Amino acid sequence: MTSPHDPRDGSHDDQLAARLRDALTSEADMVQPSDDGLQNIRTGIDTAHRPWWRHPATPALAAALVLGLMAGGIAVIAGGGDDEVTVGPASGTPTADDGTASPTTPSDSPSTGTPTPVPIEGDVYVYYVMDDGQAPRLYREQRPNPGMGPVDAALATLFNEAPVDPQYQSPWPAGTTVRDYSTSGDTATLDVSDYPKLGARAEEIAVQQLVYTVTANDKAVTKVRLRIDGKAPPSGHVDWSQPVSRAPMLDVQGLIWLLTPTEGASVSSPVDFTGYGTAFEATISWQLRQDGKVVDEGTVMGGSNGEFGEFTGSLGDPPAGDYELRAFEASAKDGSPQHVDTKTFTVE
């Protein structure tokens, strides 16, 4: 390792650097780690390697969460692979602090391995569509329930209300209404008043938007049978003769989302962000911009190898003002941003 500094120009800075170096070295020398470090690490590894997300009620989960809370924001997140333990660097709020609202609540859908989020009470999850530059994909917003059943409320929002994030869209005809919704076992039958006329890929995404939204808000349901005014949908591309299940997340879900700050939110310092996604080697890049200029940037760890994981990061204490936060995967080829999600917000 080479010293980054050339001490020979004899400047003021180097005197200061020497003072700093001495002070740090002397302070560090007084730090004597205890002898049980390796033992503690091995215990931690044993705990982390149990596939605890499949058994959320076991003590291992509690231990892992306490570990994450106690020891510096290293949050153990359901990465999927049995040795994938993802670090949540700069995690101001470890994911463990509120098990019910965590978008990656590990107890969800263990049978499919798909960490479907549970809406917090009173809110519903609505999926919208955004083209991430390569393909249209699904992105989720948490919206208030005006006081209906969760599926009705979510679909009413999907059909009639613009997404909070202006970059998201819904291909369903505005004014579409829910005529009937019923379930039998894990299959929902949904009758709506209209159906989008789209090309193959867009129709597939629109259908998945509906299926993801219904299944996110009714945990008992995994398949949706769709009817348009009591009849089979007039689809040119999707086979509706059978109920439709969720397509694999990697195929249709947005690869990188920002969850908080939400679009248009006002937040106070210090500002943390959370998101959900997957990227090569779990490395998700972020940029904080103001007036189009990058004022801070960094990387955080999300999920990798096709597994989605929650990520958290810290923006520190940016001065009051309006900002845009971007999360993306830097292209392995040229570093260009891929799968970008952005949120604008205000620091008070």
Added chain:
Amino acid sequence: MTIPAERVWAADEAVTQLYAAHYRSLVRLGALLLRDTAVAEEVVQDAFVAMHGAWRRLQDPDRALAYLRRSVVNGARSAMRRREVATRLAPRPAPDEASAEHGAMLALEHAEVLGALRALPGRQREVLVLRYYVDLSEADIADALGISRGAVKSHASRGMAALRSALEATA
């Protein structure tokens, strides 16, 4: 031996090797950022646990060390923020004030420099500690903090300028 067993062995071996070579210096790095050896140890131990889990894609001691440093800096930052919140709620003396108790002029000088360092914003403090204690290159600091080299440069020069004016003000 099956392949999975061999992979686990490799990760365990990596932990043992890297622990022997770097545990102490990583705890010291954490302690410089945190001023709390016990919490620094927890942060470093968690970093090792995470590194073990990530070993299959790291596979390489240098990359693993960079990963550990990144985890320690991030873990220290989070621990510090929680402590700041706790301190705001219930003021208490800062831990590890030992350097001021040495009494000697040298210790006073060190305490003054470290005091000025601790008054800096987090990023500037992190950059200076990584540069002047760990002796990392600009590129390695950028990697450890997850920021660009340009940002490292600007944090370093702003940090040094602030440090100089703080020390001149107290002189």
